[in-house]
Amino acid sequence: MKVALIGFGTxxxxxxxxxxxxxxxxxxxxxxxxxxxxVATHSRGSLMQPDGLDIDALLDAIGKGHLRHYPHREGLVRxxxxxTLIDQxxxxxxxxxxxxxxxxxxxxxxxxxxxxxxxQHVVLANKGPVALHYQQLAQAAKAAGKALRYEGTVMAGxxxxxxxxxxxxxxxxxxxxxxLNGSTNYMLTEMERGIDYETVMDDAKAKGYLEADPTADxxxxxxxxxxxxxxxxxxxxxxxxxxxxxxxxxxxxxxxIAAAKAAGERYKLIAEVTPAGxxxxxxxxxxxxxxxxxxxxxxxxxxxxxxxxxVTLVGAGAGRRETGFALLADLxxxxxxxxx
Amino acid sequence: MKVALIGFGTxxxxxxxxxxxxxxxxxxxxxxxxxxxxVATHSRGSLMQPDGLDIDALLDAIGKGHLRHYPHREGLVRxxxxxTLIDQxxxxxxxxxxxxxxxxxxxxxxxxxxxxxxxQHVVLANKGPVALHYQQLAQAAKAAGKALRYEGTVMAGxxxxxxxxxxxxxxxxxxxxxxLNGSTNYMLTEMERGIDYETVMDDAKAKGYLEADPTADxxxxxxxxxxxxxxxxxxxxxxxxxxxxxxxxxxxxxxxIAAAKAAGERYKLIAEVTPAGxxxxxxxxxxxxxxxxxxxxxxxxxxxxxxxxxVTLVGAGAGRRETGFALLADLxxxxxxxxx
Numbered sequence: 055m056k057v058a059l060i061g062f063g064t065x066x067x068x069x070x071x072x073x074x075x076x077x078x079x080x081x082x083x084x085x086x087x088x089x090x091x092x093v094a095t096h097s098r099g100s101l102m103q104p105d106g107l108d109i110d111a112l113l114d115a116i117g118k119g120h121l122r123h124y125p126h127r128e129g130l131v132r133x134x135x136x137x138t139l140i141d142q143x144x145x146x147x148x149x150x151x152x153x154x155x156x157x158x159x160x161x162x163x164x165x166x167x168x169x170x171x172x173x174q175h176v177v178l179a180n181k182g183p184v185a186l187h188y189q190q191l192a193q194a195a196k197a198a199g200k201a202l203r204y205e206g207t208v209m210a211g212x213x214x215x216x217x218x219x220x221x222x223x224x225x226x227x228x229x230x231x232x233x234l235n236g237s238t239n240y241m242l243t244e245m246e247r248g249i250d251y252e253t254v255m256d257d258a259k260a261k262g263y264l265e266a267d268p269t270a271d272x273x274x275x276x277x278x279x280x281x282x283x284x285x286x287x288x289x290x291x292x293x294x295x296x297x298x299x300x301x302x303x304x305x306x307x308x309x310x311i312a313a314a315k316a317a318g319e320r321y322k323l324i325a326e327v328t329p330a331g332x333x334x335x336x337x338x339x340x341x342x343x344x345x346x347x348x349x350x351x352x353x354x355x356x357x358x359x360x361x362x363x364x365v366t367l368v369g370a371g372a373g374r375r376e377t378g379f380a381l382l383a384d385l386x387x388x389x390x391x392x393x394x
Numbered sequence: 395m396k397v398a399l400i401g402f403g404t405x406x407x408x409x410x411x412x413x414x415x416x417x418x419x420x421x422x423x424x425x426x427x428x429x430x431x432x433v434a435t436h437s438r439g440s441l442m443q444p445d446g447l448d449i450d451a452l453l454d455a456i457g458k459g460h461l462r463h464y465p466h467r468e469g470l471v472r473x474x475x476x477x478t479l480i481d482q483x484x485x486x487x488x489x490x491x492x493x494x495x496x497x498x499x500x501x502x503x504x505x506x507x508x509x510x511x512x513x514q515h516v517v518l519a520n521k522g523p524v525a526l527h528y529q530q531l532a533q534a535a536k537a538a539g540k541a542l543r544y545e546g547t548v549m550a551g552x553x554x555x556x557x558x559x560x561x562x563x564x565x566x567x568x569x570x571x572x573x574l575n576g577s578t579n580y581m582l583t584e585m586e587r588g589i590d591y592e593t594v595m596d597d598a599k600a601k602g603y604l605e606a607d608p609t610a611d612x613x614x615x616x617x618x619x620x621x622x623x624x625x626x627x628x629x630x631x632x633x634x635x636x637x638x639x640x641x642x643x644x645x646x647x648x649x650x651i652a653a654a655k656a657a658g659e660r661y662k663l664i665a666e667v668t669p670a671g672x673x674x675x676x677x678x679x680x681x682x683x684x685x686x687x688x689x690x691x692x693x694x695x696x697x698x699x700x701x702x703x704x705v706t707l708v709g710a711g712a713g714r715r716e717t718g719f720a721l722l723a724d725l726x727x728x729x730x731x732x733x734x
Contacts, residue, residue, distance in 0.1 A: 084564070211701060211702050212705055213562060217707075220556070220727075221553035221556035222553065222723075224420065224424070224719060224722045224726050226419075341687075344708055346687070347682070347684060347687035348684075361412065361551060361716065361718075362552055362710050362715075362716050363709070363716075365552055365707070365708070366706075367708075368706040369703070369705040369706065375701050376702050378701075379565065386563045390563075391730065
């Protein structure tokens, strides 16, 4: 399977490290051999080699800060513009793992559409295109007869979408409800220990859980973009983030949290979607609720189903290897579909 | 997809009811049309009709207590022995949902092997053959180039095996640990409320959670058979139930439970397997453990993975529709593998 990697930051590097480590076992257990035929970055160069880049050299080069450090090989092409790279690299699958733009979803969305035009499957770890342009992507995938997969956009590699759409196929899902933002869940967990909001925020920034501008996390917008992806993917709902009722943890005080604790309850930032719409807000849950026990940066999602009742999945919601694995999981799913 | 149903008790009927209800949506959403070409029971007759039995009439007949109540149709054959039925019914998939025999796994194992000899895929809801004769079944499946699936044997339809083997493909699982017996989890939950063991047991029997002879549940043997299935399925471990260290909840007193509660802990009957072996025993978990929050008849399993850390699935572990769905889920998985 020949893949092109658009974006080579944390997630892309995590993915390539997994390939480096698991090359032999993937071939043996799943018959999957992944060749990276192209890598494009925004400001650290790009590489294209139709018979496959060397993984060790690739990681070594990006470790030195720029793909220019990749050694010359016969057939190697450097620094072509990304559109040309997508057209000419000969990939079977385009992996979109560039930086998420939640305002426009660009340029990633155009790259994905270009991939479909070239007859490539498209796998995204990038939330923007899926949250903003799902309909267009799904139509392009259908027209091309190719796969559109985006496991990494909801709970990193924890397979929430594979569970809902494949393992639970045959059930009707009427609602999904979950903790989809790990940094705010970490903050709520710490605040329940009596630490105040500002201190917890500094701590979360220091640990790398929050960006310098934490608005997307603490305001609920990161969770909301995941809720939109779930609503579109599970229900085909034609909604945008503006259709959701969104608030964050920035409206919850230490006093609120102490009051909930005294009442045997616990605040969680819950994203919820049904075919009729959705919301993100901090709600008080009884301790017996399966989502109440989810602590720290862990994520969780409960699907309400007609045949099984509630089914809950709990796991990591972020991380280099965790999200890198999401790309691999989607490749393996595409591979499984090809088996006759 | 033509299927033969061996066993037509709670699970088989649950499965057929789901087909009755979802016939149109399964065809539309997944392109799956299931025709039941044969039904075999131990003492309530059998039916074979190569162009498909009528589902309404089938449920009506078994509702009246015997398949003899199914009306005569052109081409219908009644009351052939099960071996002949398997050979002659023309099924693509054999569904084994007869009564579980945990001593011998028979006659179900021989039926499954016969299915493979006939070039049929085999799907089991019956734990016996998988727990006792996994190796033989897996070899026969491989030789025939057919699927061997058994989602319903671990957590009813809650897709623990699909999660581990498909959605988590690419991860290495180093251990699985879970609450795999709902009736004893219900009993422990009730005992924590201060109700004594004998009263809880009577209550669980009255609710249908326990058999008249509750040994398999309270002694840990039901959970142990599921642990064997997990060990074989996840790790290829060639172990039997005798290789596990098994104890049940019958060794836990009300005093033990009260002492755990006072210490902020909770007893759970935990089945655990690694490539090196496994155990079933009642252990005290801190309340923060994801498995500690699993109450009532609910089941749960945590997979320890190399790339995602712990991934936990929580859901129903028993029930007519829940286990009936497991058969459907396995059929849909077989169907997905056929899509090119």
